[in-house]
Amino acid sequence: DSGVTQTPKHLITATGQRVTLRCSPRSGDLSVYWYQQSLDQGLQFLIQYYNGEERAKGNILERFSAQQFPDLHSELNLSSLELGDSALYFCASREHNYGYTFGSGTRLTVV
Amino acid sequence: LAKTTQPISMDSYEGQEVNITCSHNNIATNDYITWYQQFPSQGPRFIIQGYKTKVTNEVASLFIPADRKSSTLSLPRVSLSDTAVYYCLVGAPGSARQLTFGSGTQLTVLP
Numbered sequence: 001d002s003g004v005t006q007t008p009k010h011l012i013t014a015t016g017q018r019v020t021l022r023c024s025p026r027s028g029d030l031s032v033y034w035y036q037q038s039l040d041q042g043l044q045f046l047i048q049y050y051n052g053e054e055r056a057k058g059n060i061l062e063r064f065s066a067q068q069f070p071d072l073h074s075e076l077n078l079s080s081l082e083l084g085d086s087a088l089y090f091c092a093s094r095e096h097n098y099g100y101t102f103g104s105g106t107r108l109t110v111v
Numbered sequence: 112l113a114k115t116t117q118p119i120s121m122d123s124y125e126g127q128e129v130n131i132t133c134s135h136n137n138i139a140t141n142d143y144i145t146w147y148q149q150f151p152s153q154g155p156r157f158i159i160q161g162y163k164t165k166v167t168n169e170v171a172s173l174f175i176p177a178d179r180k181s182s183t184l185s186l187p188r189v190s191l192s193d194t195a196v197y198y199c200l201v202g203a204p205g206s207a208r209q210l211t212f213g214s215g216t217q218l219t220v221l222p
Contacts, residue, residue: 002154033210042212042213043198045210045212048210088152090154094204098204099145099157099160100155100157101157102154102155102156104154105153105154
């Protein structure tokens, strides 16, 4: 157990729908990072939050949004889903000056 | 962003030492070098991080030459369970440069 908790583990939904992925960072970590990993794209950085504030943005689509709450958990919202959004979505947190700790991911399947 | 170049794949046999080299010619003064391991359908796992010379932990060693333009991850006496993708990341801790994962090296350990 890495200490980073992601729910749900699996999600199957239809095109056009909206889903919310949840992440709780390790205790004491203020940063949350979201990554998308599909078969043909590798690990793509989406967005970073630090203590409730957006800190960095990567290749995140406009249909996707995220936020970090006062208790430091984060949610990634994916809307108007397309087949191509099917992927593994990972959340990570980071200890100061150290490496990332990743959660076990949410596997999203859009049908 | 710091660009890294790694071999796409490597094969080895159980019990051998494996060295995976990463090139990062445009590494900056504040950049660290971090290696991750990823098994299928799991989040990447931190292996080792270093700035210069040699770093060793219970899992691996990291060799960084004086010019820091490359680094070598050394895995002693690999086993079948070391079959995974290995990523090299370069950047200052917490910086945007350290957010980007490359294609990684698929290591396959054969019996």
